[in-house]
Amino acid sequence: MYALMSNASLAATSAGGEENISVVVDGCGNAVNKATHPSHFGVPLAVPEWEAIVTALVLSIIIMLTIIGNVLVILSVFTYKPLRIVQNFFIVSLAVADLTVAILVLPFNVAYSILGRWEFGIHLCKMWLTCDVLCCTSSILNLCAIALDRYWAITDPINYAQKRTVGRVLLLIAGVWVLSLVISSPPLIGWNDWPEEFSNEYPCQLTSNQGYVIYSSLGSFFIPLAIMTIVYIEIYVATRRRLRERARASRINAITLKNASGAGGGGGKDIISTQQDQESVSSETNHNEPQTNSKEIAKIRENPPTPKKKNRRPKIKDSLKEERQKHQNSERLLQAPPREDSITDNPENSSDGQKPNGDGLSLNDDKNTKLLLSNSTNRQSMKKAAGVYQFIEERQKISLSKERRAARTLGIIMGVFVVCWLPFFLMYVILPFCSSCCPTDKLINFITWLGYINSGLNPVIYTIFNLDYRRAFKKLLGIKC
Structure with missing residues (x-):
């Protein structure tokens, strides 16, 4: 982020350690009197000592969290196998950019905001400003x-x-890093309004050359903002369209299941085929989430999942016994002899394998048995198809959940990006063209650090919604769960 810190410079205080009044130049170019504050460290401060300590503590915590978060992201991609995929190289590049912001830019900014002046020489000032623009633009x-x-x-x-x-x-x-260098380097080769020497009257701050301000703000923020807005709107529309398509496909699968069950149950494979076609166009917004591959689909086709079923034979035997009992009762009532065409279920007692047995099971009983077995087979087929359909429904619910989570993540990404960076770049563009605009140093510092904080939030936003990153972080930190 650009080092648009205090627009005033403080004169050196006396060695006596007492509060002094010095002449400084404010943001509107006017000479004003401003107090400096002594400290126990022997260095005059731009703010009271207690405020300097609190400011240094809070900003140091932000810096450390930014460093730790981005280091974890980089290590996770290179040490955790599920994350070693090509698209995560973009996340690594983002983490490197944010890490350089935290290491090369933020510590100097803390010192500058507390001291109110640049104490590190003109050459380091120019390098610091260039790194500021380079790293934040790259991010x-x-x-x-x-x-x-x-x-x-x-x-x-x-x-x-x-x-x-x-x-x-x-x-x-x-290309991202080269473009960032192209945007950040022109002040080093003369496109600036820097003085010959940085002094108390000319603080270490970016050039306010109006041409460079327009050039750098367009390349660093406004054009990327326009691209991201259009792209994420398109992603959101595509996600909504996929949600509607899958809801419609779910209803079609239900109709297919009913038709397949009515035809004797063999539609499980067709339903799995339909599901495979749907999964082939699944979103990659959360591209580290596990997906069902072709081998799994092939296994499902060969052995469709079925719910656990109880043994149906006892129920069939009970039905046969009831039928035999009814038959015997009717035989007694009619006092009729056994039918001539009765056949046995136990052929080993008959010379031709066909003679009545003690149960008196007739040809009608055999037909009833076949009918019961046929009904049982149909019920099993229907249960198998129901199992397949239940599997498909679960897969669709998981997929829809991913899509909704992806859409929510996109909203968070854009929201945080705009909140963090828009105030700064508005201030950066307006001040060179508005001679009467004189924001206070504290307001400038707040808006500046709001942009810096984005480098600490990026590793959270781009990883916390991903299970693989969470697992990698826990592994790196030695957290067991």
């Missing part, structure tokens, strides 16, 4: 690259999966 452009990657993966999944090679991804990442 923003990496966010834009991630948005484009997800957009291409959703709108053209088959072709982009072939194009998304390691070489192409690394080339795009290199």
